[in-house]
Amino acid sequence: MTPQTHRLRHATVADGASLHALVEACGTLEQNTAYAYLLLASDFADTSVVAERLGGSGALEGLVLGYRPPRRPDSVFVWQVGVAPTARGLGLAGRLLDAFAGLTAELASPAGAPYPAPPRYLEATVTPSNDASIALFRGFARRHGVPCEAQPWFEAAHFPRGAHEAEQMYRIGPLEKQS
Ligand SMILES: CC(C)(COP(=O)(O)OP(=O)(O)OC[C@H]1O[C@@H](n2cnc3c(N)ncnc32)[C@H](O)[C@@H]1OP(=O)(O)O)[C@@H](O)C(=O)NCCC(=O)NCCS
Numbered sequence: 001m002t003p004q005t006h007r008l009r010h011a012t013v014a015d016g017a018s019l020h021a022l023v024e025a026c027g028t029l030e031q032n033t034a035y036a037y038l039l040l041a042s043d044f045a046d047t048s049v050v051a052e053r054l055g056g057s058g059a060l061e062g063l064v065l066g067y068r069p070p071r072r073p074d075s076v077f078v079w080q081v082g083v084a085p086t087a088r089g090l091g092l093a094g095r096l097l098d099a100f101a102g103l104t105a106e107l108a109s110p111a112g113a114p115y116p117a118p119p120r121y122l123e124a125t126v127t128p129s130n131d132a133s134i135a136l137f138r139g140f141a142r143r144h145g146v147p148c149e150a151q152p153w154f155e156a157a158h159f160p161r162g163a164h165e166a167e168q169m170y171r172i173g174p175l176e177k178q179s
Contacts, residue, residue, distance in 0.1 A: 005092075006054060006062065006095075009050060009107065010045050010048060010050075010107060011041040015041050018059075019041060019050070022061070022082065023037070023063070030080075046113050047065075048063070049107065051063070051087070061087040062082070064093075066078045066100065068119065069123070074121055075119055076100065076101055081096065081097065101118075101119060102177060118175075122173060144175060146173050147173070152166065153167050154166060154167040
């Protein structure tokens, strides 16, 4: 059981600079432009969740950013998930994923949320060398008792100069909201 050291909430535009900095602090995540995080925190705020440290500092120490793929409306795609080194090992990433996938009632739905039904599949792409990420997604599937299927997705040759590992697509589900 995660100690309640953090409050989960949807990202807002005011988080833009903190999201950019947190991604850098996470180390292995690719840091994108500040503008990309502002887009996620505005147009994709329904599917962008942050963990805010309770008890004073209010620092952002966790994030999961993504979207509902327009061609797979039964899914929610994790673009980036990260936890600050100081907050790792507490189950925070798992808690963020559960809330992100709509499996827990931790997050109030923003007014006018556009999705008629919660997602049934959680998707993410993962590089084969990222043990923590693989453990996170496989652990999520195991905890919810659902299959986790992996298939080739982006090849190294799809990236500039091939200077990036291939990414496999993990598709986890079907998910049911806990009662
Ligand atoms: C991956 C990451 C988000 C995990 O955050 P966390 O809050 O420490 O993870 P949790 O405590 O919720 O653990 C979730 C599961 O992952 C496992 N795990 C976490 N870190 C691990 C590591 N370094 N190596 C192996 N397994 C690890 C945990 O044992 C747990 O497994 P379980 O469900 O079988 O018990 C964090 O290590 C991180 O930010 N890494 C850098 C960014 C990154 O690689 N993101 C993923 C790619 S997009």
